[in-house]
Amino acid sequence: MTLEAKLEKILELGAYKAAVIDVEKIPFDEGLRRFCEVNHCGHYGKNYSCPPHIGDVETVIAEAKSYQRAIIYQTVTEIENSYDFEGMMAAAKKHSKVSKLIDAELQKDYSDYLMLTAGGCDVCKVCAVIDNEPCRFPEKAVSSVEAYCIDVSLLARDCGMKYVNGPNTVTYFGAFLFK
Ligand code: SF4
Numbered sequence: 452m453t454l455e456a457k458l459e460k461i462l463e464l465g466a467y468k469a470a471v472i473d474v475e476k477i478p479f480d481e482g483l484r485r486f487c488e489v490n491h492c493g494h495y496g497k498n499y500s501c502p503p504h505i506g507d508v509e510t511v512i513a514e515a516k517s518y519q520r521a522i523i524y525q526t527v528t529e530i531e532n533s534y535d536f537e538g539m540m541a542a543a544k545k546h547s548k549v550s551k552l553i554d555a556e557l558q559k560d561y562s563d564y565l566m567l568t569a570g571g572c573d574v575c576k577v578c579a580v581i582d583n584e585p586c587r588f589p590e591k592a593v594s595s596v597e598a599y600c601i602d603v604s605l606l607a608r609d610c611g612m613k614y615v616n617g618p619n620t621v622t623y624f625g626a627f628l629f630k
Contacts, residue, residue: 452560454522454629460556461524465549467622469524470610474516474628478605481508487597498571498578499586500594511599518565518628523606524553525624527616535619542621547573550593550625557627565628567596596626 454471461469487495487502494501505511526546530538550568557564572578572592579587586592596603603624607614616622 454520461553464552464556465526466524467527468612469522472521472523472610474518474521476609477521478602479512479600480602481600483600484508492570494571497581499580500572500592501598504580505594505598508600515599515628518630520629522627523610525612525622528621530619530621532619539621543570546623561629563630566593567599568593568625569595569623596624
């Protein structure tokens with residue numbers, strides 16, 4: 452089954468839009484790592500799938516570029532207003548759920564792909580890095596498009612998607628990279 456043939460199913464699973472793109476067309480920007488370092492999300496240094504634990508920018512970009520093609524998708528969730536913290540948390544939860552559903556769908560036909568979603572890995576309630584213990588589920592751990600220095604605003608444009616989908620909405624992106 453081609454990656455393109457999966458797009459309709461991905462929309463059925465809750466994505467707002469989805470597209471296939473060659474990895475060589477994905478815009479990477481090493482400078483984006485500084486947005487992780489300012490730690491607005493609170494995950495920096497507190498999750499094995501986030502910087503600095505995920506690896507330096509050269510390493511993660513080289514890893515991503517070892518893949519050939521990618522499925523890019525986005526979820527869009529309405530919130531009450533820009534102060535609606537609960538709504539934003541619900542949007543993140545929804546994105547994570549949709550990501551896992553897409554992952555399960557792709558596993559039917561593919562293996563050995565790189566899954567990237569939004570924010571830190573949420574497999575464990577509290578990441579093992581906090582207790583200075585090894586990752587509990589390395590085979591399940593998921594990193595993010597941000598941690599891999601993907602310029603999502605440019606990527607959205609190249610995939611025919613909007614980076615922002617109107618007032619009082621939250622848009623999250625995810626990617627699956629294939630050999
Ligand atoms: S699987 Fe658990 S321990 Fe490993 S990165 Fe994810 S949250 Fe952290």
